[in-house]
Amino acid sequence: MMPAAFLRPALFAMLATGSPTAADTVTVFAAASMKNAMDEIATAWQAETGHTLAVSLAGSSELARQIEQDAPADVFISANADWMDRLQDDGLIDADSRFDLLGNALVLVAHGDEAAPVQIAPGFDLMGLLGDGRLAMAMVDAVPAGIYGRAALDRLGIWDEVAPQVAQADNVRAALAFVATGEAPMGIVYATDAVASDDVTVVGTFPADGHPPIVYPAASVAASDSPLKGDVLDFLRGDAARAAFARQGFTVLVD
Known part of the structure; x- marks a missing residue:
């Protein structure tokens, strides 16, 4: 099964000041197991920022391959390190942005x-x-x-x-x-x-x-020029996202 139709960011252009436009869309490719939590987080993100979080859910392997094929993703959250490692080795994610977000059982x-x-x-x-x-x-x-x-x-x-x-x-x-x-x-x-x-x-x-430790790393996609991708990663570390993850039974790994 292919992931849901990719939702291209509505507008990547920045204003002359370098700030994001009033209603940008940020596209997150996330492991299918994250659906309920990401539904909550997308709602909280829009309420706080006025921007839209478009979440495409599928198996991590499928999403990683889509990114390899230049799919329009801004942020990737994998359900294991191997697929993130593969993208990092090929320079397809911003290595400095990567962190371990969640654990599972x-x-x-x-x-x-x-x-x-x-x-x-x-x-x-x-x-x-x-x-x-x-x-x-x-x-x-x-x-x-x-x-x-x-x-x-x-x-x-x-x-x-x-x-x-x-x-x-x-x-x-x-x-x-x-x-x-x-x-x-x-x-x-x-x-x-x-x-x-x-x-x-x-x-x-x-x-x-x-079995190997179940760890969900998150990172921004190198090809993305969205000015908001770093803000989304920060939001994933924040209180609203942490609460959503905890409600769904995830272990939050970030401090």
Whole structure:
């Protein structure tokens, strides 16, 4: 699935004074798992500044590739460091603007609101729980949530057994939707995604030491000439954004 249609900044030109115009649009490419928080933040940004925050959501890998293809993004927030590293190595982000914004946790969710909790540890019988059903995950070779999930199952020693029953989705929110609608009985998503649906139950949390640390770096895009991209990064560190992230279950990493 391609990300939502790119919303080009309405006006990048600056006034002769060097200040932004009265109603500029800043485009943020953000990992799909950030949807609810970014909805709140976009509203708060407009209320405080009068400017518009246009948020394009998709898997981090997809967004990074779009930036590589000169998509009109001003700020990028990835769900892992690798995709940000790739853009930085190619000079496509402003390295000096980069910082680690958020942390997250990886959970196992089940369809419905009455699923019993399970203990996720070596020897965990995930296949017994799945039966003939599928395990919904984001793409395990490209999307951060899928990469983390595969690593966690590898650490538990059950990836090879479970792999044939994995239903891969374009991004973590799509994986969540498979479980929420009952197309898959279980799935692996971020803790923050589980909060977004009343139709799933968190039945277990994967040990944090069983997969690479889940870190969301943010940075401005080098090709962008928006005078507001630095202001957006500052806003993401501010009280309104921090509160929105916390409400969705993220760990805020910036001081």
